Amino acid sequence: MKKLFVILSILVVSVNAGAQEKKEMKKGWNFGPLPAIGYNSDLGFQLGALLDVYHYGDGSVYPGYRHKFNVEASYYFKGSGVFHFFYDSKFLIPGNIRLTFAATYLPNPIMSFYGFNGASSPYYRTLDRRDGTAFYSMRRDVIRVLADFSGTITGPLSWSAGVAFWDYRTGNVGLAKYSAGADNSLYNLYRKYGLITTREAGGGKRLEFKAGLVYDTRDHEAAPSRGIWAEAVVYGSPDMFQKAADYIKVAAHFRHYVPLRGDGVVLAYHLAYQGTVAGDVPFYMQSNITTPYLRQVNSEGLGSVNTIRGLLYNRVVGDGIAWANAEVRVRLASFDFINQKWYVAINPFVDAGAVVQPYRLERMREVWNDPWLPTEDRARIYSGLDERIHVSAGLGAKLVMNRNFIVSVEWAKPLARQDGSNGMNIGLNYIF
Numbered sequence: 001m002k003k004l005f006v007i008l009s010i011l012v013v014s015v016n017a018g019a020q021e022k023k024e025m026k027k028g029w030n031f032g033p034l035p036a037i038g039y040n041s042d043l044g045f046q047l048g049a050l051l052d053v054y055h056y057g058d059g060s061v062y063p064g065y066r067h068k069f070n071v072e073a074s075y076y077f078k079g080s081g082v083f084h085f086f087y088d089s090k091f092l093i094p095g096n097i098r099l100t101f102a103a104t105y106l107p108n109p110i111m112s113f114y115g116f117n118g119a120s121s122p123y124y125r126t127l128d129r130r131d132g133t134a135f136y137s138m139r140r141d142v143i144r145v146l147a148d149f150s151g152t153i154t155g156p157l158s159w160s161a162g163v164a165f166w167d168y169r170t171g172n173v174g175l176a177k178y179s180a181g182a183d184n185s186l187y188n189l190y191r192k193y194g195l196i197t198t199r200e201a202g203g204g205k206r207l208e209f210k211a212g213l214v215y216d217t218r219d220h221e222a223a224p225s226r227g228i229w230a231e232a233v234v235y236g237s238p239d240m241f242q243k244a245a246d247y248i249k250v251a252a253h254f255r256h257y258v259p260l261r262g263d264g265v266v267l268a269y270h271l272a273y274q275g276t277v278a279g280d281v282p283f284y285m286q287s288n289i290t291t292p293y294l295r296q297v298n299s300e301g302l303g304s305v306n307t308i309r310g311l312l313y314n315r316v317v318g319d320g321i322a323w324a325n326a327e328v329r330v331r332l333a334s335f336d337f338i339n340q341k342w343y344v345a346i347n348p349f350v351d352a353g354a355v356v357q358p359y360r361l362e363r364m365r366e367v368w369n370d371p372w373l374p375t376e377d378r379a380r381i382y383s384g385l386d387e388r389i390h391v392s393a394g395l396g397a398k399l400v401m402n403r404n405f406i407v408s409v410e411w412a413k414p415l416a417r418q419d420g421s422n423g424m425n426i427g428l429n430y431i432f
Helices: 176-181 186-192 361-369 375-381
Strands: 003-006 029-040 044-055 067-076 081-093 097-112 128-130 137-154 157-171 203-216 227-237 247-261 265-279 320-337 340-357 390-401 405-414 423-428
Antiparallel strands (some): 029 044, 203 227, 265 320
């Protein structure tokens, strides 16, 4: 599938309500709209808008904020869309308790599905959305509502807790262009041979609870130039809606920001692990990346926007995954414009990751070794290879307003052809 992203960036209109401008302070309300026009050869034209809203109050917390709202609405003419509301504040709840809330609807008639266990799942480019064939695609619609809370224990150490509701609907590709071969997909092949169980087929509802600890010494949240941000989270889901297994998972992240030349050049790196401790996680939940603070609308991997940039979307799925990101953030120019403080930066990066706990790999091997298995199915279910490290490299560019509103453009290329050709993303914020 060829993609062409065209972002129509108009002047960011900023309004400071009742503010008396000072050189190092922002007050009142600040609005950052970004209209977007896009085109996708499978999904059609895209129309939408992004909006970040900040309230700085009397300016005493700047470059922090008292309240932040983010709204995104975009729709492809053939059915796919993003509808997202996000709120974040340390001041709404008394007692210095931070609240992060998000409500999201993500309809997608042609969601990528590349199987389980990374390199153990073969990939054939000729089957990937070409000539009316979408073997590595399915329909997936998601409703997600989450609320996260955090508070200080002592110094930079904080507690975090939260709850998230998920409603997944999965099925055959929903685009007429691929309807003739919709039954011939990896998703249906997995269903046929029990890699996706009957209780999981079609999706389901889950309620997840999580609790953890966060250690944070960053000088600033959105664009830090020094400090450490680390977290450890335990989360799980009891069966409350259907006959599906309960599960418990853990996630750990370590992020370090090292100034190499003041705020102008910063080395940033991120080490992460997410794995299953107990239970059987439904396949549709395995790609979720859990964190106490949602930085992007989609928080999935490995692959795509948030983890190994440039890889095929959700190319690497397992019971346990580990990954790393490293980049150098170089500030090129700073300037004042329309009463706002701006700077332009670039961030060359390298990402890597792999499955470290396989997911239903024994079942993949059992199916593969079945002497009655059709030759074509055997070649598509299991490569016979062990998992390896997936690596990509690329370059990003950032336009930053008031160190909070960050427009990001990133392009990356995986080093192995089995992981795709390249990928570009245009959105908001650094990924970590």
